[in-house]
Amino acid sequence: MTTINDIAKLANVSRSTVSRHLNKNGYVSQDAQVRIDKVIKETGYLPSQSAQSLRTKKTGVIGVILPKISTETASRVVEGINQVLQENNYQMLLTQTLLNKEKEIEFIPLLQARHVDGIILLATNTDDALVNEIKKAKVPVVVLGQDMPETTSIQYPDYDATKNMVNYMIEQGYRRISFIGVPEDDPAVGITRKKAYLDTLKEHQLPVKKEWIAYGDFSIPSGYEAMKTIMGAKQKPDAVFVVTDNMAVGAMQYLKENNLQLPQDMGIATTGVSRLSKYIEPILATIDFQNEQAGMAITKLLMEQLVKTDKTKKITHTYRRLPGNSL
Structure with missing residues (x-):
């Protein structure tokens, strides 16, 4: 040798x-x-x-904490992260929490024990325990997807993007708009997107019915079951806004199995731009959060933090609405 x-x-x-x-x-x-x-x-x-x-005293390794690596959002973010890391001669050490909030906290010291130079966290919560663990960290930790105090982070424009899409649904003539969300454990997706939906309907003086609101767990089958629950209401909605693309695919499957024509009988819109949506009909009207670019942006922020860590920075990422033909 x-x-x-x-x-x-x-x-x-x-x-x-x-x-x-x-x-x-x-x-x-x-x-x-x-x-x-x-x-x-x-x-x-x-x-x-x-x-x-x-x-x-550097290993050239960056730790990345993901909710679930199998989701399309996570995989696209990782593509962006990896591109910037390679450009800067860093390697990636991936972990996934499987949506377990406690694991988000546990993985920060665990990755430090593996001597990573910094950590990128795709957070699903903003609990004080997690914030404190980030503040205690001996290496820079940057957060994607949630707004946390005293952290360097990039947030998705969940509120503005959801209002944009629900307003677009109203512009297309829909007046009885139902909602499929996720539990409030995830503040950005579970709370902010629901608030934007409710605020938009209130501004337009449109009805909000409890029986038109159901919840899933980010998966396709849960979207199917949530849509089934909503369609059990005495008065049927004429559209549904779904907070994630996977659940929207499940909701669409339920509607098709029950002989509803889309968008003639029911309009559907979502967020996420799933690769799967290219191969289903109708093409989903959606919000593109440009996840690869978000992954690149959060990694560039970490590169800055590796040089100078005395100042936090908060950025709101961009989005674009893709009309599709499901409305």
Whole structure:
């Protein structure tokens, strides 16, 4: 196995010169740099990661905490994260909580024990215990998806985007708009999107009925069951807003199985831009939260925090409405 001493001998320089060049620490003449790089290329030498970590106290690894890696939102965010990490010569260590709030808290010290340089958290809650764990962390922690005090974070525009879509539904002539949400454990999706739905209907003096509101757990089957519950109401709605794309697919399946034509008999809109939506008819009217870009943006914020951690920053991400033909 080629060692740093071998590289120095073959390049006709001192061991310390090779070390300075590899660590980008100190002066090395242009001629020496060329010779060292040539030898490294010819020998296929790879610097010891552990030795570099001891010298720099950096591992080149970023921890990422996800709710569920199987969701399309998470996978798209990870694509964006990975792109920026690769550009900055970092590797990724993934963990998933399976929507367990306690795991979000537990994974922060766990990842620090693995000596990550920083942590990206796709949070599902804003509990004080989680906020405190972030504040105690010895490495920078940035949050995507929730607004937490004293943290560097990017929030999705859940309220504005939901109002935008519900207003669009009203513009299309719908007046009895039902709602499929998720539990309030997730403040952004469970509370904020529901509030925007309720506020918009109130502004337009449209009816809100308890029997037109049901809940799922982010999955396709739960959307199916929630739609079934809503359609059991004595007075039927003429449209449904669903807070996630997966549940919207389930809701759509229930409506089709019960011979309702979309959008003639029932309009449906959602958020998320699922890849699955390209292959179903009608194409879902949806909100695109541009998750790859969000993943890139939160990772760039972390890169900033790795250099300077004395100031928090909060950003609201962008969105766009995609009309589809389900309304």
